[in-house]
Amino acid sequence: MSEYQHYQFMADKPLTDGQLAHVRALSTRADLTRHSFVNTYQWGDFKGDPQELVEDCYDAHLYFANWGTRQVILRWPATVLSLAVARTYCVGGSATSRQSGPHVLITLTSDPEDCVEDFEDLFGLDHEYDEDRSQEWLPSITRAREQVAEGDLRLLYLAWLLSLSNDELDEGEHEPSVPPGLAQLPEPLSDLATFLRIDEDLVESAARNSPHPAPRPSLGACWAWAAALAPKEKDRVLAGLLHDEGDQALSVLRRRFLHDQTALASSPPVRTVAEIREESRARAKARKGHEQRRKALQEEKEAEARKRAEREAQRARDQRVAELQHDPEAAWARVAELLSIRGTRPYPEVVRLLGDLAALAERDGAVRAFAQRYDQFVVAHRTKKALIRKLQAEGPVTATLSELASD
Numbered sequence: 001m002s003e004y005q006h007y008q009f010m011a012d013k014p015l016t017d018g019q020l021a022h023v024r025a026l027s028t029r030a031d032l033t034r035h036s037f038v039n040t041y042q043w044g045d046f047k048g049d050p051q052e053l054v055e056d057c058y059d060a061h062l063y064f065a066n067w068g069t070r071q072v073i074l075r076w077p078a079t080v081l082s083l084a085v086a087r088t089y090c091v092g093g094s095a096t097s098r099q100s101g102p103h104v105l106i107t108l109t110s111d112p113e114d115c116v117e118d119f120e121d122l123f124g125l126d127h128e129y130d131e132d133r134s135q136e137w138l139p140s141i142t143r144a145r146e147q148v149a150e151g152d153l154r155l156l157y158l159a160w161l162l163s164l165s166n167d168e169l170d171e172g173e174h175e176p177s178v179p180p181g182l183a184q185l186p187e188p189l190s191d192l193a194t195f196l197r198i199d200e201d202l203v204e205s206a207a208r209n210s211p212h213p214a215p216r217p218s219l220g221a222c223w224a225w226a227a228a229l230a231p232k233e234k235d236r237v238l239a240g241l242l243h244d245e246g247d248q249a250l251s252v253l254r255r256r257f258l259h260d261q262t263a264l265a266s267s268p269p270v271r272t273v274a275e276i277r278e279e280s281r282a283r284a285k286a287r288k289g290h291e292q293r294r295k296a297l298q299e300e301k302e303a304e305a306r307k308r309a310e311r312e313a314q315r316a317r318d319q320r321v322a323e324l325q326h327d328p329e330a331a332w333a334r335v336a337e338l339l340s341i342r343g344t345r346p347y348p349e350v351v352r353l354l355g356d357l358a359a360l361a362e363r364d365g366a367v368r369a370f371a372q373r374y375d376q377f378v379v380a381h382r383t384k385k386a387l388i389r390k391l392q393a394e395g396p397v398t399a400t401l402s403e404l405a406s407d
Contacts, residue, residue, distance in 0.1 A: 002042075003041075003042055003043065003065075003066065003067075004040065004041075004042055004065060004066040005040065005041040005042075005045070005046070005063070005064075005065045005066075006038075006039075006040050006062075006063065006064050006065070006134055007030075007037070007038070007039050007040070007041075007046050007050070007061075007062075007063055008036070008037065008038050008061065008062045008063070008135065008137075008138045009036065009037040009038075009050075009053060009054070009057070009058040009060065009061050010035065010036050010058060010059060010060045010061075010138055010139070010142055011034070011035050011036070011057060011058045011059055012035075012059045014034035014035060015034045015035070015057055019056070019057045020032070020034060022056075022057075023037060023048070023053070023057060026046070026047045026048035027039050027046065027047065027048070037053075037058070038135060050063065050071070050073055051073065051105070051107070054073045054074075054075050054105060055075075055100040055101070055103070055105065058075070059074070059075045059076075059142075059145070060072075060073070060074050060075070060138060060141070060142045060145060061073040061074075061138075062137055062138040062141065062195075064134075064195075068110075068111065068112050068113070069109070069110075069111045070109070070110045070111070070195060070196060070197075071107065071108065071109045071110075071111075072107070072108045072109075072138075072141060072192070072195070072196070073105060073106070073107050073108075074105065074106050074108075074141075074142075074145045074155075075103050075104070075105045076103065076104050076145070076148065076149060077102060077103060077104075078099060078102055078103060078104050079102075080148075080149045081104050081148060081149070082104065083097060083098070083099045083104050085153070085156070086104050086106055086156065088156075088176045088177075089153070089156035089157060089159050089160040089176050090106050090156070090159050090160070090163075091160060091163055091168075091169065091173075092162070092163025092164075092166065092168030092169060093109075093163070093166075093168055094108065094109050094110065094111075094162045094163050094166045094168060095107070095108050095109075095159035095160065095162050095163045106156075106159060108159055108162055108192075108196055110162070110166075110195075110196045110197045112197070137191060137195055140187060140188045140191040140192075141188055141191055141192050141195065142188075143188040144186075144188035144189045144191075144192055147186075147188070147189075152179065152181075153177075153179040154179045154181060154182055154185065154189055155189060155192065156176075156179075157176065157178060157179055157182060157206070158189065158192060158193055158196075158198060158203070160175065160176055161193075161198050161202055161203060161206055162196050162198055164202065164273055164276065164277075165197075165198055165199055165202055169273045170273065171272065171273050171274035171277070172272055172273070172274065173272065173273045174270045174271070174272055174273075175206070175209075175270060175271050175272075175273070175276065178206065178207075178209045178210045179210065180210060181210060182203070182206060182207040182210030183204070183207035183208075183210055185203070199280065199284075201280045201281075201283040201284040201287065202276070202277075202280045204280075204283055205276050205279040205280040205283055206276055208279065209271065317355075317356065317359060320356050321356055321359050321360045321363065324356055324357070324360050325360055325364075328357060328360060331353050331356065331357055332357070332373075334353060335350050335353050335354065335377075338350050338353075339381065339384075339387075344386050344387070347386065347387050347390050348390075350387065351387075351390055351391055351394055354374070354377075354391065357370065358370060358374070378391075
């Protein structure tokens with residue numbers, strides 16, 4: 001595959017007829033519905049502008065190419081995410097934010113120089129692209145977008161880490177407020193970090209200052225909070241929930257409730273970019289050392305297992321050779337009997353028997369006599385290519401004959 005590009009868009013609300021016609025005009029062969037757009041390109045390019053489409057039609061966009069570029073564009077109503085908050089976290093070229101009409105958009109980009117192997121790992125090995133697998137990324141990341149609407153800013157902190165990991169921040173810059181729960185990323189946020197190649201050691205280092213998330217409020221707490229609202233306020237909230245076609249009003253209400261429930265906690269000390277980098281390097285070094293020790297221990301266990309298997313195999317062979325010495329001709333006769341059967345199924349037993357005969361000859365100092373008979377055997381069965389290959393590759397006969405040649 002010389003070139004591969006994947007474009008995907010998702011919308012919370014169904015596209016209007018006019019929007020649908022506009023998008024269809026940009027790509028006649030896309031898989032298009034009122035809520036989604038999926039298309040891939042192995043030649044040519046998409047005619048549309050993803051930024052404009054997210055401004056006008058969609059709430060989320062994902063793009064990747066097999067030369068390494070990856071991008072995510074997400075949109076929120078400005079009443080849910082303000083531009084001021086977005087700009088607190090989106091501070092580099094890899095993470096940007098802007099307002100377009102009533103919406104705030106953030107664009108997250110990962111564009112390293114060479115990531116062909118990375119592409120194969122995530123989207124299919126040996127260029128065998130997995131269409132279903134590729135389309136799972138955006139729905140998962142969109143769930144993380146919904147969490148932002150409820151006041152969970154971990155996605156935005158990951159955007160800041162993206163700029164840090166791409167060396168776009170000065171060493172003396174300070175981190176923004178660290179949201180709770182960064183040490184326990186749910187699957188949507190973990191997928192976002194993986195898709196954007198944010199180093200896991202960097203995430204773990206940043207998470208050290210992240211408070212534990214508050215426990216889920218009880219139903220009783222919800223009742224108590226709702227009961228404290230003034231009647232007119234309750235009417236306004238209920239009317240908003242009925243009028244909103246999506247989940248925006250519910251998200252705003254939930255964010256307001258959680259904000260009221262959260263007790264003011266002492267803020268952790270703010271760190272610089274240099275301090276986070278240093279801790280990330282230390283974590284990476286410790287993890288690498290742990291992995292090396294684990295690998296060494298595993299290799300030691302595997303080597304010991306191989307030695308045990310070799311000892312057991314040698315004991316079994318010694319026992320067979322001891323039994324074979326009473327009547328070696330019976331083994332040759334058994335070899336002939338096995339080879340009279342059609343097919344290759346008897347070949348493993350033939351190889352084993354010939355190996356035992358070779359070991360017996362070596363023990364009794366009769367290697368030359370065995371070699372002459374074995375040569376005759378090979379000539380007689382030279383048309384059985386699979387058998388000859390198996391004898392050459394696996395049979396102890398080869399080792400015995402090599403020893404004879406070295407004498």
